[in-house]
Amino acid sequence: MDLRAIAGLGLVPLEYLRDSMRMFKWSKASPSCPKYQQLHYDIMLLAHTVEKGLSVSSPRPGFGKEKIDRLLFLLENYNDGWSDFCVKKSFGCLSEYVNWHDSIGFDLGARRAPIEMFFQVCEKKGIEKNGGTKIISSRSECYGFEEALLTRHSTRQYTQDVVSSEVLYKVGSIATHTPSQCNRQSGRLHYYSDYNVIQTLLKLQGGAEGFRENVYNLFVVSSELSAWSGFKARSQSYVDASLLAMQTMNALQSQGLAYCPLNLAVSNSREMDICRVGGISTGERLIMMISFGYPVVGEFKVAKSARLSPEELIVVHK
Numbered sequence: 091m092d093l094r095a096i097a098g099l100g101l102v103p104l105e106y107l108r109d110s111m112r113m114f115k116w117s118k119a120s121p122s123c124p125k126y127q128q129l130h131y132d133i134m135l136l137a138h139t140v141e142k143g144l145s146v147s148s149p150r151p152g153f154g155k156e157k158i159d160r161l162l163f164l165l166e167n168y169n170d171g172w173s174d175f176c177v178k179k180s181f182g183c184l185s186e187y188v189n190w191h192d193s194i195g196f197d198l199g200a201r202r203a204p205i206e207m208f209f210q211v212c213e214k215k216g217i218e219k220n221g222g223t224k225i226i227s228s229r230s231e232c233y234g235f236e237e238a239l240l241t242r243h244s245t246r247q248y249t250q251d252v253v254s255s256e257v258l259y260k261v262g263s264i265a266t267h268t269p270s271q272c273n274r275q276s277g278r279l280h281y282y283s284d285y286n287v288i289q290t291l292l293k294l295q296g297g298a299e300g301f302r303e304n305v306y307n308l309f310v311v312s313s314e315l316s317a318w319s320g321f322k323a324r325s326q327s328y329v330d331a332s333l334l335a336m337q338t339m340n341a342l343q344s345q346g347l348a349y350c351p352l353n354l355a356v357s358n359s360r361e362m363d364i365c366r367v368g369g370i371s372t373g374e375r376l377i378m379m380i381s382f383g384y385p386v387v388g389e390f391k392v393a394k395s396a397r398l399s400p401e402e403l404i405v406v407h408k
């Protein structure tokens with residue numbers, strides 16, 4: 091019997107208590123959540139309901155009245171000096187909303203004027219549109235994708251090169267295509283290339299011993315707690331940011347980079363230490379780290395990591 095493990099069970103409620111305290115402080119519903127983050131995510135969610143409504147096969151003419159009223163109200167209170175991302179998104183979504191209604195000859199009546207007032211403000215400020223829908227075509231094949239998925243590995247050997255900012259942002263641009271709940275995009279990739287900072291972060295992480303010294307590029311993947319509110323969403327930060335992590339790893343592979351995901355199964359106090367060293371707000375939940383870099387030249391070893399069979403993986407319910 092592992093007495094230390096049993097004693098550790100006693101700490102579980104304490105850790106949940108600390109999780110709750112962070113939610114009380116940082117989540118979107120909290121009065122102490124930074125105002126701009128509350129507004130940013132509320133606007134993002136409402137604008138998304140507009141583009142989602144337009145993307146269905148038969149949108150309902152006039153849909154979304156209450157949500158659009160609320161969206162306009164929040165936009166009035168939003169200072170786009172914080173970040174104009176959600177404003178651009180709203181501008182794009184509402185423009186398409188108006189255009190679509192025009193195209194079907196539906197009169198938006200008194201609702202049109204406040205929307206157009208918002209457009210005028212955006213135009214005056216030179217804000218671009220960045221939201222709505224786009225047309226894609228269905229493709230029956232996706233050459234190379236299966237092979238890429240089947241040949242991925244966690245790799246723990248890298249060259250000493252720090253990736254260029256061009257490559258970094260290429261990876262970032264692929265990672266932005268990660269699906270997220272209501273397109274919240276709460277996930278963040280904190281990037282480190284300072285060797286000493288990486289070593290301190292990895293010592294706090296604890297799972298990279300044996301290859302820690304070979305790491306010259308590191309992501310810490312997080313999710314902003316302010317994107318989430320309510321007890322039902324208590325674990326969603328992990329879901330969204332884990333998907334971001336997977337897409338990021340695929341993006342790294344697509345650029346010829348090697349990577350290894352690194353767990354952040356740590357206590358709240360360890361998480362705070364990582365936030366402090368990494369310069370990350372404690373309003374972000376840390377999900378995992380990803381060490382990465384260029385693979386060493388020639389042949390090298392990776393762990394085999396044997397897999398379940400598909401029959402073991404898929405539980406068929408009749």
Ligand SMILES: Cc1cc2nc3c(=O)[nH]c(=O)nc-3n(C[C@H](O)[C@H](O)[C@H](O)COP(=O)(O)O)c2cc1C
Nearest residue numbers: 242243244245297298350351352353354378393395
């Ligand atoms: C969330 C998560 C945390 C992980 N943490 C570590 C870690 O701390 N150290 C490590 O060497 N590998 C870590 N790994 C890598 C796994 O060992 C690896 O993904 C698994 O063995 C499957 O092998 P593959 O990724 O090569 O397919 C982690 C993987 C995941 C998904």
